[in-house]
Amino acid sequence: MLTRLRKAIYRVRGFYEGQLGGVPFRLDPYHSKFWRRVGAGRWEPETYAVLDAHLAADADYLDIGAWIGPTVLYAAKKARHVWAFEPDATAFRHLAWNIELNGLRNISALPVALSTRTGVARMASFGGEAGDSMTSLLNAEAADGSDVVTLDWDSFAADADLSRVSLVKIDVEGAEFGLLAALRPWLEAQRPALYLSTHAPYLAEAKRAAQMAALAETLSFYATCHDETGAVVTAEALTAPDALTRFRTFLFTG
Structure with a gap:
């Protein structure tokens, strides 16, 4: 109950006050559990x-x-x-x-x-949820995948x-x-x-x-x-x- 209340407060406020590597930051409230883990030095x-x-x-x-x-x-x-x-x-x-x-x-x-070519490729999460840090171009055949833009490394490196x-x-x-x-x-x-x-x-x-x-x-x-x-x-x-x-x-x- 307390955790849900804290999350609601963070979302109403618009950010979570946390630390990354000991440095204070304002962080998105939807990942507050993860940010607490980072702030505690456990990530x-x-x-x-x-x-x-x-x-x-x-x-x-x-x-x-x-x-x-x-x-x-x-x-x-x-x-x-x-x-x-x-x-x-x-x-x-x-x-x-x-x-x-x-x-x-x-x-x-x-x-x-970043890729070996510029174009469009399909990717999906091995964890089954978009945005969960496990999205991969190797999982292109998954039913819940999505199209993403790929950028050729050589083109990027030539311009940057x-x-x-x-x-x-x-x-x-x-x-x-x-x-x-x-x-x-x-x-x-x-x-x-x-x-x-x-x-x-x-x-x-x-x-x-x-x-x-x-x-x-x-x-x-x-x-x-x-x-x-x-x-x-x-x-x-x-x-x-x-x-x-x-x-x-x-x-x-x-």
């Missing part, structure tokens, strides 16, 4: 540590798979400029709301999926000034297996830190090892790879049994 504290380590006032940040903005908003307080991509219409609506609630003007938020990007976060629910090959020439030339969430469980079991091995090869030019705990690991970590059955995250640097 990916290692992610905020990565943002702290690799962003600065003269550097830019590329967030591919921004969802409702828990990393975008925080990064906007640390970086010169933030590029945010979120194709799920429901998630993007809340992302834009959260940006506006905080008056952040150094964010370019685009409702598109990405010379100051120091950190790229990619969390695209399985689309990383196709997208990273397109990004490789730019990543290898510029060498920003790459914070990558992998989604092998969304692939057919027989394809997982080969696809994760291909990811490791694509990113083999990076000098160092860390896992979620901060431990230095080798490329073999991407094809270890738990990387094929879990949603692992890796940080590539150097």
